[in-house]
Amino acid sequence: SEMTSQRRRREEEEVRAEMSESGAQLFARLEARRCLKDIEPRLFPGDGGPQHGEVVELYGSEGTGKTELLYHLLCRCVLPNAAGGLEADVVFVDTDYSLDMLRLVSIMESRLNSWMRENNEEACRSCLSRLLVVHCSSSSQLLLTLHFLENSFSSRPGLALLLIDSISAFYWPDRCEGGANLAKQEEKLSKCSELLGRLLRDYRITVFATCHAIRRSYSGPSSSSFSDPDRPYLCRAWQRLVIHRLLCSRQEAGNNMAATAGRRQVLTVHCTSSSSSGTKAHRSSSFYVTDGGVEFT
Amino acid sequence: MVLLRDGMCPGLDEGLVRGLRAADIKTVEDLVSSDMEELAQRCSVSYKALFAIRRVLLAQHAAFPVSGADLYEELLSSTAILSTGNPSLDKLLDSGLYTGEITELSGGPGSGKSQVCFGVAVHISHQLKQNVIYVDTTGGLTAGRLLQMLQAETSNAEEQMEALQRIRVFRLFDVFSLLDCLYGLCGGGLQRASVGGGSVKAVIVDSVSAVIAPLLGGKQNEGMSLMSQVAGVLKTMAKDFNVAALVTNHVTRSGGGGGEVQPGLGASWSHIPRTRVLLEKGGDVRRPGLRSATLIKSSRRPLLIKEEFDLKWWSRSKEEGGGAAAAASGKRKRDETDS
Numbered sequence: 148s149e150m151t152s153q154r155r156r157r158e159e160e161e162v163r164a165e166m167s168e169s170g171a172q173l174f175a176r177l178e179a180r181r182c183l184k185d186i187e188p189r190l191f192p193g194d195g196g197p198q199h200g201e202v203v204e205l206y207g208s209e210g211t212g213k214t215e216l217l218y219h220l221l222c223r224c225v226l227p228n229a230a231g232g233l234e235a236d237v238v239f240v241d242t243d244y245s246l247d248m249l250r251l252v253s254i255m256e257s258r259l260n261s262w263m264r265e266n267n268e269e270a271c272r273s274c275l276s277r278l279l280v281v282h283c284s285s286s287s288q289l290l291l292t293l294h295f296l297e298n299s300f301s302s303r304p305g306l307a308l309l310l311i312d313s314i315s316a317f318y319w320p321d322r323c324e325g326g327a328n329l330a331k332q333e334e335k336l337s338k339c340s341e342l343l344g345r346l347l348r349d350y351r352i353t354v355f356a357t358c359h360a361i362r363r364s365y366s367g368p369s370s371s372s373f374s375d376p377d378r379p380y381l382c383r384a385w386q387r388l389v390i391h392r393l394l395c396s397r398q399e400a401g402n403n404m405a406a407t408a409g410r411r412q413v414l415t416v417h418c419t420s421s422s423s424s425g426t427k428a429h430r431s432s433s434f435y436v437t438d439g440g441v442e443f444t
Numbered sequence: 445m446v447l448l449r450d451g452m453c454p455g456l457d458e459g460l461v462r463g464l465r466a467a468d469i470k471t472v473e474d475l476v477s478s479d480m481e482e483l484a485q486r487c488s489v490s491y492k493a494l495f496a497i498r499r500v501l502l503a504q505h506a507a508f509p510v511s512g513a514d515l516y517e518e519l520l521s522s523t524a525i526l527s528t529g530n531p532s533l534d535k536l537l538d539s540g541l542y543t544g545e546i547t548e549l550s551g552g553p554g555s556g557k558s559q560v561c562f563g564v565a566v567h568i569s570h571q572l573k574q575n576v577i578y579v580d581t582t583g584g585l586t587a588g589r590l591l592q593m594l595q596a597e598t599s600n601a602e603e604q605m606e607a608l609q610r611i612r613v614f615r616l617f618d619v620f621s622l623l624d625c626l627y628g629l630c631g632g633g634l635q636r637a638s639v640g641g642g643s644v645k646a647v648i649v650d651s652v653s654a655v656i657a658p659l660l661g662g663k664q665n666e667g668m669s670l671m672s673q674v675a676g677v678l679k680t681m682a683k684d685f686n687v688a689a690l691v692t693n694h695v696t697r698s699g700g701g702g703g704e705v706q707p708g709l710g711a712s713w714s715h716i717p718r719t720r721v722l723l724e725k726g727g728d729v730r731r732p733g734l735r736s737a738t739l740i741k742s743s744r745r746p747l748l749i750k751e752e753f754d755l756k757w758w759s760r761s762k763e764e765g766g767g768a769a770a771a772a773s774g775k776r777k778r779d780e781t782d783s
Binding site for chain 2: 239244245275276281282283284287292322323324359360362411
């Protein structure tokens with residue numbers, strides 16, 4: 148009878164451990180995760196900004212400032228309130244080894260500098276500890292990693308932002324692997340999108356993802372058969388998730404390259420936000436990139 | 445896609461693998477994405493055991509998140525900047541080639557891309573005493589040319605030989621050989637090539653467009669996928685082994701022939717290199733070695749800044765070197781007009 152009572156006690160402990168685990172998970176879900184509506188109001192129409200569980204896609208070709216915008220949003224999140232930040236945790240999913248930590252830190256330091264003169268290193272380190280970086284080298288690994296990150300979301304209620312640079316990194320390898328079957332080509336990204344959708348609903352995080360343009364847009368006559376170069380090309384499961392689409396482009400300053408050398412290149416962002424009722428709101432903004440990061444005009 | 449095999453993790457025996465396959469669960473991804481309770485019932489195994497297997501497989505195959513603070517510390521201690529040997533080019537590149545990154549040099553025929561690559565290889569092997577991997581896909585590299593450039597740096601024959609030994613050349617002409625070579629380097633080749641005390645610090649691919657451009661265009665996707673693979677292995681190699689990757693690219697004209705000169709390989713390649721430099725001829729007939737380099741992509745310096753340099757004098761010290769250096773550094777055409 149001593150053995151049975153020991154066994155019963157052990158069973159009770161196990162059940163209690165399971166219950167408290169699910170209790171913590173429940174708490175992490177219901178606890179209001181930091182709303183990022185005010186992350187950068189200059190980009191979004193109206194008083195808009197991404198609500199809980201919304202996805203923002205930054206689309207554009209090389210050199211249009213997408214990654215710089217991500218650094219800008221990242222800094223905005225991890226900096227302390229007194230320095231103009233939101234003190235929120237961020238996960239950065241890097242799919243094409245494009246995260247430049249040295250550049251990110253130099254932006255962070257220049258923003259901290261304008262707030263406090265000394266002890267920059269300590270402040271920087273504490274901001275960086277709010278950032279989790281994970282690198283994926285295939286869409287299969289991306290799927291597994293999103294599953295793995297579910298643990299991070301449930302155990303860290305401070306995690307409010309998920310950045311993906313870029314969501315289009317595996318487009319060509321997936322298309323080639325899928326052969327002639329379009330459904331097979333899009334299968335992996337569709338699965339990632341569906342999982343992402345569930346994580347958004349369950350954990351109410353906000354997602355910003357960059358998508359590289361696959362065709363160069365020429366400023367010439369639009370009689371080419373390539374049609375609109377800014378048309379979304381990723382799978383429909385991803386398109387359904389995207390609520391806000393930011394089209395990034397370079398402002399054409401004439402054909403003379405010499406004229407723009409040395410002068411700051413102005414970059415424009417055109418935001419299209421879809422609401423649940425089907426209407427779309429628009430907003431255009433422009434910025435240029437300085438040593439200290441993005442500066443809006 | 446990782447297939448489920450018995451013994452992959454504790455608890456995953458042959459019987460369970462067979463049971464899972466019967467339930468249409470063949471890969472780790474399938475298992476991780478399925479409903480654990482339902483699957484446990486179908487395979488008549490305890491929910492707890494299956495959940496534990498899922499947790500272990502996920503920990504084994506998912507990418508592991510790293511704290512930004514730790515990542516930054518690691519980068520600070522491991523990133524190195526390699527001078528190219530040419531002060532003007534160094535200025536453009538913010539001190540030189542950074543390890544962990546891909547730097548691209550694009551230019552038309554005769555613009556001097558290969559000459560620049562030779563100069564970089566010679567400088568790193570002789571001056572910095574580090575090893576260089578040179579992948580030549582155009583057939584333009586000869587040991588004689590490298591020796592000629594080394595003779596302009598030093599007259600000591602032993603030093604010249606040592607430097608030559610630090611440059612490991614791979615000659616290949618198609619994308620599959622290139623991928624084989626790069627995967628081989630990642631899989632131990634870089635460690636084996638670390639000879640004479642120095643480690644491999646730079647990998648030069650001249651040119652990457654020569655093997656990829658013929659595959660692009662048309663309706664097949666394979667070319668684009670192969671390009672992604674080359675990009676992926678170059679980035680992985682640069683990051684994991686702390687080397688600076690320098691690649692060369694051809695140029696095309698935008699707008700289908702009438703516009704300005706831009707690097708080749710299209711939009712999908714354009715965001716792969718961290719830094720991009722466009723090389724053009726100087727346009728002065730009296731100084732045929734003159735070149736101008738324009739920075740067209742950088743995360744550290746303002747765009748479209750230009751630097752000029754003369755291919756004849758790779759490092760400024762040679763400018764002061766005078767006649768002997770001029771004869772030794774040589775070019776393919778003997779039409780120098782010295783002032």
